[in-house]
Amino acid sequence: xxxxxxxxxxxxxxxxxxxxxxxxxxxxxxxxxxxxxxxxxxxxxxxxxxxxxxxxxxxxxxxxxxxxxxxxxxxxxxxxxxxxxxxxxxxxxxxxxxxxxxxxxxxxxxxxxxxxxxxxxxxxxxxxxxxxxxxxxxxxxxxxxxxxxxxxxxxxxxxxxxxxxxxxxxxxxxxxxxxxxxxxxxxxxxxxxxxxxxxxxxxxxxxxxxxxxxxxxxxxxxxxxxxxxxxxxxxxxxxxxxxxxxxxxxxxxxxxxxxxxxxxxxxxxxxxxxxxxxxxxxxxxxxxxxxxxxxxxxxxxxxxxxxxxxxxxxxxxxxxxxxxxxxxxxxxxxxxxxxxxxxxxxxxxxx
Amino acid sequence: xxxxxxxxxxxxxxxxxxxxxxxxxxxxxxxxxxxxxxxxxxxxxxxxxxxxxxxxxxxxxxxxxxxxxxxxxxxxxxxxxxxxxxxxxxxxxxxxxxxxxxxxxxxxxxxxxxxxxxxxxxxxxxxxxxxxxxxxxxxxxxxxxxxxxxxxxxxxxxxxxxxxxxxxxxxxxxxxxxxxxxxxxxxxxxxxxxxxxxxxxxxxxxxxxxxxxxxxxxxxxxxxxxxxxxxxxxxxxxxxxxxxxxxxxxxxxxxxxxxxxxxxxxxxxxxxxxxxxxxxxx
Numbered sequence: 001x002x003x004x005x006x007x008x009x010x011x012x013x014x015x016x017x018x019x020x021x022x023x024x025x026x027x028x029x030x031x032x033x034x035x036x037x038x039x040x041x042x043x044x045x046x047x048x049x050x051x052x053x054x055x056x057x058x059x060x061x062x063x064x065x066x067x068x069x070x071x072x073x074x075x076x077x078x079x080x081x082x083x084x085x086x087x088x089x090x091x092x093x094x095x096x097x098x099x100x101x102x103x104x105x106x107x108x109x110x111x112x113x114x115x116x117x118x119x120x121x122x123x124x125x126x127x128x129x130x131x132x133x134x135x136x137x138x139x140x141x142x143x144x145x146x147x148x149x150x151x152x153x154x155x156x157x158x159x160x161x162x163x164x165x166x167x168x169x170x171x172x173x174x175x176x177x178x179x180x181x182x183x184x185x186x187x188x189x190x191x192x193x194x195x196x197x198x199x200x201x202x203x204x205x206x207x208x209x210x211x212x213x214x215x216x217x218x219x220x221x222x223x224x225x226x227x228x229x230x231x232x233x234x235x236x237x238x239x240x241x242x243x244x245x246x247x248x249x250x251x252x253x254x255x256x257x258x259x260x261x262x263x264x265x266x267x268x269x270x271x272x273x274x275x276x277x278x279x280x281x282x283x284x285x286x287x288x289x290x291x292x293x294x295x296x297x298x299x300x301x302x303x304x305x306x307x308x309x310x311x312x313x314x315x316x317x318x319x320x321x322x323x324x325x326x327x328x329x330x331x332x333x334x335x336x337x338x339x340x341x342x343x344x345x346x347x348x349x350x351x
Numbered sequence: 352x353x354x355x356x357x358x359x360x361x362x363x364x365x366x367x368x369x370x371x372x373x374x375x376x377x378x379x380x381x382x383x384x385x386x387x388x389x390x391x392x393x394x395x396x397x398x399x400x401x402x403x404x405x406x407x408x409x410x411x412x413x414x415x416x417x418x419x420x421x422x423x424x425x426x427x428x429x430x431x432x433x434x435x436x437x438x439x440x441x442x443x444x445x446x447x448x449x450x451x452x453x454x455x456x457x458x459x460x461x462x463x464x465x466x467x468x469x470x471x472x473x474x475x476x477x478x479x480x481x482x483x484x485x486x487x488x489x490x491x492x493x494x495x496x497x498x499x500x501x502x503x504x505x506x507x508x509x510x511x512x513x514x515x516x517x518x519x520x521x522x523x524x525x526x527x528x529x530x531x532x533x534x535x536x537x538x539x540x541x542x543x544x545x546x547x548x549x550x551x552x553x554x555x556x557x558x559x560x561x562x563x564x565x566x567x568x569x570x571x572x573x574x575x576x577x578x579x580x581x582x583x584x585x586x587x588x589x590x591x592x593x594x595x596x597x598x599x600x601x602x603x604x605x606x607x608x609x610x611x612x613x614x615x616x617x618x619x620x621x622x623x624x625x626x627x628x629x630x631x632x633x
Binding site for chain 1: 356364367369409411413451593595597601603607610633
């Protein structure tokens with residue numbers, strides 16, 4: 001669709017958020033105070049006046065809205081209606097989050113069976129994304145084919161410039177929201193400022209990614225990981241792994257889950273006392289691949305660390321021609337053992 | 352739920368929620384193996400070699416390959432060895448119990464590739480469960496599958512499953528039966544030794560044959576080796592791979608084997624497909 005860039009000042013921006021909040025449950029970056037009394041910005045339910053845009057991606061991955069940490073699948077037995085998803089608008093997703101949706105779409109929408117929770121969640125989630133203008137120190141999206149500003153996958157994208165925001169719609173429903181706000185078209189100067197900031201952000205990511213000298217392209221990354229089956233990197237790095245699963249849970253493309261039953265009422269009779277849930281699982285956990293009787297194809301932590309790379313840089317390239325890594329660097333930040341995916345890829349590529 | 356919906360339609364709407372199913376009968380096959388005769392409230396038709404997820408509400412769910420004939424759609428047999436927590440719970444079930452059933456999933460045995468060929472079936476222990484389903488499917492069409500060479504081994508005569516059925520199968524014109532146990536008793540009339548040794552004695556025209564192997568991982572490993580030694584090509588050997596399939600539909604990630612999800616790309620693979628993947632026997 002033809003993109004008409006519009007401009008919104010602070011007041012118009014809040015009005016747009018209020019309009020969205022009238023139709024969707026609004027989620028976005030909001031300042032919260034933690035138990036230690038420190039304030040920080042995290043994604044949560046938010047009022048239009050409290051949205052606090054951050055200059056880079058959020059800690060929380062967008063997948064948390066589409067493939068939730070614990071999803072209620074409804075009544076235990078088949079038949080009947082599944083729970084209806086809540087219409088929600090998510091503010092502040094970045095290009096790396098949107099890139100992850102290609103991986104998630106492959107997993108949950110392709111194949112003979114479609115995941116209904118993901119499909120419905122996709123439909124009812126309005127994505128208001130933003131340019132990343134100050135990449136975090138761990139960001140390397142440009143090294144895996146990404147960019148700090150979105151080009152697709154959003155309903156509306158916003159770009160911060162002096163005095164306000166440049167807004168563009170990516171879908172019809174996004175265009176309708178913008179049209180409803182009677183916003184002025186962005187001036188050539190405003191668009192130029194946006195593009196200048198985009199260029200600066202891209203250069204910043206490229207600069208910090210260059211230090212790792214990662215091979216360019218999915219095929220090259222796949223070759224490096226395949227060639228590294230026997231690399232000493234796995235055992236050495238796994239020494240630092242405490243098997244917390246943080247890298248899995250924080251990753252925007254990690255999709256593994258486990259079905260479980262939870263008791264919801266003791267008196268509803270056979271099966272009716274339980275509901276079925278879909279829960280995030282982590283391939284770094286010892287029992288992830290264990291089969292009945294206790295046999296385990298990956299009993300060692302280093303085997304499970306290697307598995308994570310096999311999946312992201314071999315399995316997905318074979319099946320989708322793209323890596324399942326958006327270069328967001330979340331796993332690097334989250335790991336208490338300071339295992340750095342970039343270092344591992346660098347070592348494999350230059351072995 | 353409306354009677355007009357098939358199991359496939361019901362599961363398309365809610366793929367992770369099982370169909371309510373009654374355990375009609377429980378048959379003790381050996382000291383550690385039982386067969387559960389299941390009747391789901393909506394028929395769950397399957398192709399031989401496909402698997403299902405069997406659930407005990409609130410206790411868990413695990414993948415099993417039906418051991419009954421795919422020609423029977425309204426009920427299915429599932430043969431289970433007691434080997435862990437959930438299988439222990441299953442072994443405690445009595446006729447009349449309510450369980451859940453989802454499926455069928457994956458690709459079964461490719462009967463179209465077996466057409467007119469000699470079929471060598473190599474089974475070990477409870478691995479005979481999916482192979483019984485295959486045998487019963489082959490029995491439906493003796494003209495299409497004129498020669499079936501069946502090699503089966505168990506640890507002891509007591510551990511042999513479907514004890515009353517094997518002699519009946521042996522009477523069929525298309526069937527040739529070779530049995531062994533690792534540790535024989537005086538009354539055991541067949542061979543003693545590991546099942547892979549049976550392959551050595553089989554006379555088979557390799558140019559027009561396929562082999563199907565199912566059993567514990569160690570038996571699959573040495574069984575495949577014995578078939579290769581016999582002269583079978585990797586693409587002639589069909590293996591049923593065991594992984595911990597949870598969702599059954601290629602989403603949950605548990606059963607990944609190299610570039611495949613065992614649940615949707617398997618569980619039956621040719622050795623050719625998987626021979627270069629690390630750790631396939633573990």
